[in-house]
Amino acid sequence: MEVQELTVEYSGVRALDRVNMRIEGPGLVQVIGPNGSGKTSLLRAILGLVKPSRGRIVIEGIDVTGSPRLAGRMVGYVPQRPGAPRLSPVTVLELVETSLRMRGHRDPRGLAEDALDAAGVGREHWGKRLWELSGGTLQRVFIARATAPGPRLLVMDEPLANIDPGGRLGLAKLIARLSRDRLVIVASHEPNLLLPYTRYMVLVDRGVVAQGPPSQVFRKHVLERVYGASVTRGLVLAGEEGAHG
């Protein structure tokens, strides 16, 4: 996956400026940065959901810039804070099955069931409506939906946000497992939980501030360039696994 000179603007305000990165899978990539730093804009541009004012996105040799239809053939997506309107009749199995059918799969039921099993969504939940699920289970359902078509690239926008601590640990392990045989790009502003599994990190603040292995990026003097004093107060570096340096 290659990002070339990517510049994203909203109503003339620059959200990302000349981002360049080239990442090969499999493995887990964390995109970190404070709120409003452009993490979501970067992910949405990769997915073709945002048309950049400049630059392009190439996935497996195909230019998918500004084309969700093209990107969607290769990329699975887990949105930030997934959910469904109250009383929406869409059930767990129906969500995954409909997603597969829209993508032209011939056996959506079988694939959907396999994906839900693999994501650890118990069968007792399959007939439930989405708004009846807990945050952790809902996140697993959306991960199942994203992985069901078998994409080689998975994009997740803050998948551990708003999940209770126990659920976060389980989800982190699931994300780590998924990254063994595909490229998984995760936006996060709580990077510690996924740190032991992370192969590559991108620190953004309206552009790429640093990128490379966590041992190079997740260091106090690098993070201070973006987070300032909050690093020294331990807001970024605190975590089960600590930081590099």
Add this chain to the structure above:
Amino acid sequence: MKLLAVLGSIAVVLAGAALSLYPPEWVLALAGAGLAYGALSPLLYARRLLFMAGAAPHAALAAASIGAALGAWGLDSVLAGLVLGLSFIYTAGYAVYRGVDPDTAASLLAGFTASLGVAGLYFASSLGIQVSGIIIGDPLLASRLEAVTVAVLGLITLLILARAGDVMAYIGVDRDDAALSGARVLVYDITLYTLIALLTVGLIRIVGFILEHVLLLIPGALILPLSRGARTSTLAGGLVGLSAGLGGLLLGGAAGLPPAAVSGLILMAGYSLVLLGGARSG
């Protein structure tokens, strides 16, 4: 499936009773209107378009009243009303498609068309046009052609939503992933907004402006706590709407009340029963 079997049985019994007591035009008009509104209603919840459903009858009132006034100048009043109503609702729908919050777009639509509706009613009245039919509606005045048209509209609505309702509901859950999947989100949106416009503008003389709100909103609230899956909800909503329409004809006829009003009361009674029954309503 059990839910659909029960609702289907009730609908068949009511249709038989209504056909044995009343002219087929009345039965077709009420069954068709109930079917159409009932099938659409659950999807309005799935798409967070409840404000829009509340605003659409205002757009229909403005369109129908101005259309009626234009009719006095030689234009086809129904056609003029449909064109105006579609324009209002497409504009609001386009705003939502472009990222405006659905509730904000609906509020603007309601504010604009409510004002326009009052002006339209005044304008039409000053030309000597009877406007009470638009406000309170009267399905019993429907001609045979109108009754058949309403019934066909009901069936078409049900078929479209039974076929595409799952994707439309999916868009309500995750519009971005629908675009990633290759679904033509804009086409589905246009279809949905066209249905809303056609049912509110096209049927306003049958059910009236006031009851359109009830018929659009209550079937979904009644059926969604009991049903799972977009297709099941569409079919169940359609059967509930149809039964309420026919029940309104039968009970209204017995009590000497307007059928559309009794249909609304039946739906409210059903909704109250569901609430009392403790079905999980979110």
